[in-house]
Amino acid sequence: MGTRLKKPALALSVALAIAIILSYAFASVFVYYPLTVNLSPVSPPIKFLAGSNANQSDLGGGGSPYTSNTIGVTIGSDGASLTLTLHPTKQHNYYRNVSLIQNTDGKAYYITVRVNTAASLPAGSQARLLIYDAPSGGSLVANVNLLATGDTSASATIPAGAVWRIDLYIFIPEGASVSATSASLQLIYSPSSETPPTVPP
Secondary structure, X not given: OHHHHHHHHHHHHHHHHHHHHHHHHXXXXXXXXXXXXXXXXXXXXXXXXXXXXXXXXXXXXXXXOOEEEEOEXXXXXXXXXXXXXXXXXXXXXXXXXXXXXXXXXXXXXXXXXXXXXXXXXXXXXXXXXXXXXXXXXXXXXXXXXXXXXXXXXXXXXXXOOOEEEEEEEEEEOOOOOOOOOOOEEXXXXXXXXXXXXXXXX
């Protein structure tokens, strides 16, 4: 009777041992397939350009001798980045033609502006980046709220060779307490109309 009980127990022990050995064997096996990714970089087809009011006199200033503030416009060496520094005051402020967006390619592109970090202004304020489809005049194609995160898609594609204009509108209620703030944005362009993904960290 005792011998009969030992055989199943022995078989179970052997099965468990084999399972453990196999699990270690599978965990230490790696298979490598060849895969090639070819990268052939091109010059940026969409570029930032300085607008007609870039780095012109802005409100306020200081120092001795006095130095006026300027509508600060800094563009990267390849035209692929843009930093704007403005000095608005209370009530309505409109900054016209501070920067341009140029399509240097032979095809049209879809444009989206993404606000990743919103600016912070007192209640009742407004801060908007406005994109027009011409360097002068033109139609409004994007109205971007700088006080809220999210995507704003242009209502039209930027055609080959076209130049669009960037204006900004700022409203700060009189009597409100304000301090320096900033918004972080991305200009996203693509030959596809698909919703742009989030860039990996």
